[in-house]
Amino acid sequence: MSIGNSPEDDRTFPADDRDSIGRALQQARIAAGLTVEEVSASTRVRIPIVHAIEEDDFSRCGGDVYARGHIRTLARAVGLDPADLIEQYDAEHGGRPAPTPAAPLFEAERIRPEPRRPNWTAAMVAAIVAVVGFVGFTMFNGNDAPKGTTVADGGPAPAPEKATSAAKPKPVKPAPKPTESAIAAVPQDKVTVRLSAIDDKSWISAKAHDGKLLFDGLLLKGESKTFQDDERVDLVLGNAGAIELYVNGKKLDDKFESGQVERLSYTKGDPEAG
Secondary structure, eight states: OOOOOOGGGGOOOOOOOOOOHHHHHHHHHHHTTOOHHHHHHHHOOOHHHHHHHHTTOOGGGTSHHHHHHHHHHHHHHHTOOHHHHHHHHHHHTTSSOOOOOOOOTTTGGGGSOOOOOOOHHHHHHHHHHHHHHHHHHHHHHHHTSOTTOBOTTSSBOOOOOOOSSOOOOOOOOOOOOOOGGGGGOOOTTSEEEEEEEOSSOEEEEEEETTSOEEEEEEEOTTOEEEEEESSEEEEEETTGGGEEEEETTEEOOOOOOTTOOEEEEEETTOSOOO
């Protein structure tokens, strides 16, 4: 008796021929003739993270926002369309992350100290003490006038004429209130860049014109950093959409996406007029 194939053995199952995100990036990098080190140098994405992403391990990215940003950056570096890979990532990881609610515009200003107000009470008390002291001094000197001194009509000689009021203290001018123009008071012979994490945390890197590393690390929400150099400041923003940027005392209105990686350079003449 021969044993035939079961009908179940002839069933076919649909297969997804699409490469994984990591394999697609790896194959595109190899096809472009690039090494992992070269891709890391051009994108500023660290070598261990590049290796992990090519193995479809996104746990080292620090979250979905940073993972999407790294995928977009690496795809552009190896010549792929990042939109398809981002769509594939969202489908495999529960969809696009919800945007973080925007913080109040003046949140960064809350850390500024309040202006000192003049102490009018202390000034008034000092003025009253001065007047009382002067009046007492005048009365004391009047009682010590020489006896027997008379004027033509037989009355006592009048006391020498004295001032009847004490010198008034100069009013204390109130301290000027800090305004937005105060931030513009930056050195004209340097380039000054101020970063504030408004909506979310962001990894940032800042270098001087000679390549000296000024800062490399995580800027938490609500924190600010200021960098100066004689000629140029180079920046890399890991989550540019969370950053409020001031250059040479002027706020930039550039709108960056959440998770977007930006490489920026500014000199003493930035931002350009107009």
